[in-house]
Amino acid sequence: MKTELRVALGDRLYGIERPWGALPATPGRITDLTVGKDGLVHVLLRRDSAVDPEGPCVITLASDGSFVRSWGEKLCVDAHKIAAMPNGGLAIVDRDAHRIFFCDDEGRIRQQIGESHRPGQPFNHPSDIAFAPDGGFYVTDGYGNGRIRRYDSGGSLIASWGSVGTAPGAFLTPHGICVLGDGRVIVADRENSRVQSFTAGGELLAVWDAFLRPQDVVADADDRIYVCDSIPTLSLLSADGALLGRCRPVLNGAHGLWLGTAGDIFLAETNPNRITRLFPVAS
Template identity: 55%
Template sequence: MVDRDAHQIVVFDRNRQVVSRLGQRHQPGNPFNHPSCVAIALDGDIFVADGYGGTVVHRFSSSGEPICTWGRRGTAAGDFLLPHAICVMKKGSVVVADRENNRVQKFDFSGALQAVWTGFFRPTAIWADRDDRLYVTDQVPSLTVLDADGNFLSRCRPVLNGAHGICGDEDRGYIYLAEINPS
């Protein structure tokens, strides 16, 4: 779980007990400065979008050891203005919704840029299903579906005020959207 204002990632077990923390509580820049999202790879590695202050992505081992950090503040490909959301694709790529640059960027696990996709207005959340289709919400508000290569599949407007979070339950065929300021 992201504790944005405490500058931490908090890890819970299935009984909702805290088992570990990444970052120093209330100490920005050690290593987080208002992180915005966390994603876990199949091997347990932890990826953190350090969006609101750090404008980077951090990768940690499943035990919490730092592996690498990439990105910087900017508008060039591979840079971020606000890495707001992050997800890990099953085939080993990290996808970041770069909200203020109006784009989604795809990286390998070491931070090498693989692709940049545009056509979004302030993308806020992203989720990859088991087939690596990407579901991206933005502040149009819309929900856009892309294939694993970033090709457009569909778009709809499921909520009135914009989804700020997304996840899915593929066994049931559900997609869950967390809406901000619902009417």
């Protein structure tokens, strides 16, 4: 008999469905996912291009989890994170090729930031990307540089800040990022086991340290912040960092996190290789 699991996050109760989605067998491991305004769920797969056979970079699922398509067999060297763009399309962080692709929902590239296979031009193993209300975006850069880079909507660099370190405002691995409605920038500083809050221009506002290796951060329309870490827990914070709720919806921790269009919460797990869906239920 299948047991139906429940978790509480703040004032909301969720059921847990795992695994979720009709994912075909591929050489890739699930590393992240995103949900477009149309409700399509785009699952990012990472593989070792040096030894693994070719396979799709992205699998697209309908909102009910049914298979739609797969694509991007030759797109990425080391797919790491994916984000839905505000006006349609997807941004994909190709970490060890030091670049970010902006493409349509079927993988046709519109723009690239960062020179392929040239570390430091400007990225050095970037890890994540998040879009701001003004159409600009921020990149966590990442494993090598320990910096945040801010771009305008056309892809021109506006500012950057941060360095490798443990002091407030520095990063060991800026691994996940999101932007609040008022422009505040929230960064999961994974190996420092903390989340840091900045102004849009990079001024440090707060450091929140009640986490173990936080992997990703996202925010909802009310600027409530969701953080998945390696305990593993999923935490819900106010925009000012107050803890509103905490639960354990996965076995070993999620590498990526995104919010669905109907109140669902999706978690990308690498071990075991699957998606977990949290869906609202009546108390």
